[in-house]
Amino acid sequence: MGGYAAFVWPSFAITAVVLVGLLVASLRLLRSNEAALTALKAERDPKPSAGEAAGEA
């Protein structure tokens, strides 16, 4: 890099790290929210067969 490697490569590297990091963090946030919602729904509305068997209203 004409002597500028110590400045050019870290620029691209930190860009990649920050942007990929934000993407991964956002996807993990979405995944964990989806899992939490599924768990809450299952807790609130158990499967119809289980509900009837337990005499749930």
Next chain:
Amino acid sequence: MIQRFANPNRFMRLSAALLPWMAGATVILAAAGLYLALFQAPADYQQGESVRIMYVHVPAAWMALFCYACLAAASATGLILKHPLADLAARSTAPIGACFAFLALITGSLWGKPMWGTWWVWDARLTSVLVLFFLYLGYMALVNAFDDPARGAKAAAVLALVGFVNVPIIKFSVEWWNTLHQPASVLKMGGPSIHPSMLAPLLLMALAFTTYYLWVLLVRVRAEIISGKIRAIRLRQVHG
């Protein structure tokens, strides 16, 4: 058109369809942009190979400004029109814009050290972009400072709108003041003065960063919608 997408469930369907396209577009544009930027574009006659930093620094700076404009627009829409997704879009945009502002500052320092001989200078452009970064952080702190997300969104929306005055200041700083930072070469009267061999990777990287923003925005708004559903269920559980 905005009203059509006020329905969160419609948004969930739309975003599910759009997400893979945003992801694919980002990867392809970034690959093409990086290839041109690192291997095809010429070195600069004055700056040598260090000019390649431009291909991440300038798109990051453009995105930092663009995201703030989106933040302000979403804040205004939420505050005035009370559009249900506007607050979520604002809240989701802030961390992305903050990352771009951070990258603009860091890559700018990495470029400034070899070219200007300094990591930092308190000129109008650098100082106003630092203020932009602090505004993003302040927005994120404020929006999360309230138990009620709606109150947080409202307070932070006011901050976002007041802070918008910084955007034209950043843009015109290199014209209004004597700055070490160079003046505009792309978005100026008379059109771009940058050579096409450099403009092409620059625009490709800017487009890649834009589709990246849309990709992460859609992911984060989806997460916020689901978070709202969780909150609603929990509130119903508490109150019976």
